[in-house]
Amino acid sequence: MSSLLLPLNAISHFLVDALCAATVFGPCAAAGDLAAPVLAYNTLAFSTQCFVGLAADRLRRHAAAASAAMLLIVAGFALPLPAAARIVCIGAGNSVFHVAGGAMTLERSRGRAGELGVFVAPGAVGLALGTLWPRLGPVFAALLALCALAVVPVEARAEVPSAAAPAKRETAPLIPVLLTLAVAVRAVGGSAVSFPWKNGAALSLLTVMCVFAGKTAGGFVCDRLGARRTALLSIVPAALLVAFGAQWMAPSLLGQFALNLTMPVTLWLLYRAMPDAPGFAFGLAASALWPGAIIGRLLTGPVLWACVLVTFLFGLWAILYAERKINGWEETKT
16 A cells, blocks of 8 residues: 555545544534434444445445535534534545445455554544544644545555455355444443543543554454464454443453454454455445444343343354454365
8 A cells, every 4th residue: 555545545534533522413403402413423334334335346436425425514513504514514425435435455464464453443533533633623624625635636646556455256145244243242341331530521531542552453363373362462452351340440441452353353354255246345344333332232131241241152163263264165166
């Protein structure tokens, strides 16, 4: 990947999520109750990404799509629109940007997972800043507009790897299904618990930085140790820390770091299973996050810890199974 394209996409991801949050908690909040706008935005932004991915894989104009999506988000924030129209603009723009940016990253990563972690991680920080300080919206909008103008020429100058995707192979639908379920159940377990110690902006940002660090490191750890070892080293301690340590800050933060190590791993395995469909691979995983998060927030009761353990361990099994099958395909091809 070009030395400029990956950081530009990562910064754009930060600004996209920051401006979307600033729009929801800024102009949309001024219109009244936030429950409906938040639900509508998240549903549109996440649940549509698998369909956007299918279209992206047919059109193969990822840079142009990312640029248009960023400008649509800027328009949703800056123009004097009704709240519903703002939600449509930022929700649709967010969905298209994530798929286009993720597909660009996957196609130019030379089969490595590290670049994917660098791309996905900044979104969590942007979301937190836009939520906490929506008044920074004009700053986010100006910077995002500049990124939108830069991405097409930067992508055009970027080196196209000679082996931009894993070798084409026959694949079974079960592998993408299991990996998608792994993403969903991780979201269930991760959102089911609450952290009573997390009050105030400082502690919220500290938690987000652990999420950011985990997602960033996860891809590089995967490249170094492989998907199997990374999953074993991260999911097992994450399950224990999240299930039994949520009442205390230190184990909770460590659990968030460990849990998020697996995010780029799962996306990377999905791409290896569907190398001809980078947009759909990225969008499929993203689409599973929101329903998983909703289910997790609905769970309560004394057996919550058991739900966390079961969901995380299912995710671990799915990753281990998928990694073994995919490696078997590659060995057969060679």
